[in-house]
Amino acid sequence: MKIIVLGTGYVGLVSGVCFAAWGHDVVCVDKDASKLALLRQAKAPFFEPGLAELIKETAAAGNISFASSLSACISGASLVFVAVGTPPSQVDGAADLSQVFAAAAEIANTADAGTVVVMKSTVPVGTGDKVQELIATIRGQDDVAVISNPEFLREGCAIADFMGPDRVVVGTENTQARRLMLEAYKPLVARKVPFVFTQRRTSELIKYASNAFLAAKITFINEMSDLCEKVGADISDLALGMGLDGRIGPSFLNVGPGYGGSCFPKDTLALLKVASEAGVKLSLVKESVAANQNRKSQLAGRLAALLGNEMAGKTIAVLGLSFKANTDDIRESPALTMIADLQAMGAKVRAHDPAAMPLAQKALEDVVFCADPYACAEGAAAMVVVTEWPEFKQLDFARLRAVMRGNVILDLRNLIDAQKARYHGFVVGCLGRPAGLRQENGADAAPSSTAGVEVNVGSHA
Numbered sequence: 023m024k025i026i027v028l029g030t031g032y033v034g035l036v037s038g039v040c041f042a043a044w045g046h047d048v049v050c051v052d053k054d055a056s057k058l059a060l061l062r063q064a065k066a067p068f069f070e071p072g073l074a075e076l077i078k079e080t081a082a083a084g085n086i087s088f089a090s091s092l093s094a095c096i097s098g099a100s101l102v103f104v105a106v107g108t109p110p111s112q113v114d115g116a117a118d119l120s121q122v123f124a125a126a127a128e129i130a131n132t133a134d135a136g137t138v139v140v141m142k143s144t145v146p147v148g149t150g151d152k153v154q155e156l157i158a159t160i161r162g163q164d165d166v167a168v169i170s171n172p173e174f175l176r177e178g179c180a181i182a183d184f185m186g187p188d189r190v191v192v193g194t195e196n197t198q199a200r201r202l203m204l205e206a207y208k209p210l211v212a213r214k215v216p217f218v219f220t221q222r223r224t225s226e227l228i229k230y231a232s233n234a235f236l237a238a239k240i241t242f243i244n245e246m247s248d249l250c251e252k253v254g255a256d257i258s259d260l261a262l263g264m265g266l267d268g269r270i271g272p273s274f275l276n277v278g279p280g281y282g283g284s285c286f287p288k289d290t291l292a293l294l295k296v297a298s299e300a301g302v303k304l305s306l307v308k309e310s311v312a313a314n315q316n317r318k319s320q321l322a323g324r325l326a327a328l329l330g331n332e333m334a335g336k337t338i339a340v341l342g343l344s345f346k347a348n349t350d351d352i353r354e355s356p357a358l359t360m361i362a363d364l365q366a367m368g369a370k371v372r373a374h375d376p377a378a379m380p381l382a383q384k385a386l387e388d389v390v391f392c393a394d395p396y397a398c399a400e401g402a403a404a405m406v407v408v409t410e411w412p413e414f415k416q417l418d419f420a421r422l423r424a425v426m427r428g429n430v431i432l433d434l435r436n437l438i439d440a441q442k443a444r445y446h447g448f449v450v451g452c453l454g455r456p457a458g459l460r461q462e463n464g465a466d467a468a469p470s471s472t473a474g475v476e477v478n479v480g481s482h483a
């Protein structure tokens with residue numbers, strides 16, 4: 023089957039490469055000449071584990087090619103996936119659909135009759151109707167179907183998510199389009215992955231509702247973490263105890279510095295805009311957005327509290343700049359908010375990230391970028407772990423102590439072995455634990471593991 027994918031961002035490129043890996047004949051289209059040049063050399067234009075290898079494999083197999091315009095490649099395509107960006111408008115947070123409508127116009131002018139246009143970009147409910155109308159108006163006839171197929175992949179594990187999703191959602195009532203989608207996703211049909219066929223509008227809303235729900239779930243656990251700190255409870259055990267309830271589930275209950283990335287912050291705002299236009303109050307989503315912003319803006323204050331509220335002139339080592347591990351994406355990263363606030367308090371910031379430094383260098387000023395955590399820690403009064411990169415779990419605390427001026431570590435992911443760090447003389451602040459924000463030393467450190475918790479899943483059968 024010939025498939026076109028418009029847009030080579032995370033969603034577009036990963037989808038295109040995965041469809042190609044499943045044996046389809048895929049053309050990825052993008053206007054960005056520098057991206058195309060990289061892709062044509064079988065190189066990935068952004069960091070995503072496994073992506074470069076899969077581009078190489080599918081290009082070598084002749085299943086994928088790259089083009090700068092639709093007109094040269096659209097003929098004979100059964101499905102045209104639209105995966106262009108829908109960034110938040112600077113004015114009111116609504117999704118900016120200009121790239122979607124530009125793509126629709128280009129499709130209208132070039133597609134064969136019977137082509138199916140699949141909206142994979144995250145778009146507000148009703149966008150499919152508008153795209154269908156625009157294409158029909160330009161063509162003078164309604165011979166191109168527009169359907170919705172939101173994508174749920176996460177950065178950092180995008181290929182595994184695309185190839186093994188929990189479900190595939192398809193919004194269409196057109197039987198030919200439905201048949202083509204089952205053909206495109208044949209390996210998933212064979213593996214009995216659930217397909218949710220629904221109306222186009224419902225499909226569009228499923229994506230926003232899913233992201234908003236997950237954002238609210240994270241916000242809930244983050245607020246519970248604050249409560250744990252105040253009342254002497256432990257967030258790890260609390261999340262474990264909650265998550266084992268099958269109705270709640272264990273995922274997305276990891277406490278952290280607040281959610282970031284290109285989706286949750288943008289999609290929650292866009293959903294609120296859709297709801298307010300419809301006259302519906304989504305109070306839970308609204309509160310999640312506010313609480314998450316508030317959480318990010320309190321991070322520097324947490325560190326200041328550990329340093330006796332004296333930040334001016336101090337050097338702070340920041341470990342992790344991406345919004346989460348296994349990506350170089352820094353969009354809406356809590357690290358950026360924290361660094362700006364630390365600088366405003368008069369601190370000098372040194373930073374290290376295994377993947378995000380090239381992008382961070384363009385976005386941040388007056389930050390010293392360092393090749394590894396130990397270079398980053400040199401002369402620092404405190405170190406903050408903001409992103410849960412696996413390598414930060416293995417820090418050599420003796421080596422850190424030797425190069426740091428101070429002895430404070432703030433762990434915003436509860437990642438490091440706090441007891442080990444305390445043994446080496448560090449004062450450790452973590453999240454949602456009785457001693458989370460109290461100054462401590464090796465002698466009075468409270469156990470921070472899940473000691474005493476026994477989980478015996480399945481033993482009651």
Ligand code: UDX
Pocket residue numbers: 173174175176177178233236240273274275276277278279280281282283284285286345346
């Ligand atoms: C998200 C959705 O998960 C995905 O389905 C959608 O297609 C795009 O948006 P992504 O932004 O790549 O994916 O990352 P995700 O793993 O969902 O994490 C989002 C944010 O939440 C990150 O900042 C992460 O650190 C944070 N998070 C996630 C937590 O703080 N705690 C958790 O338990 C999970």
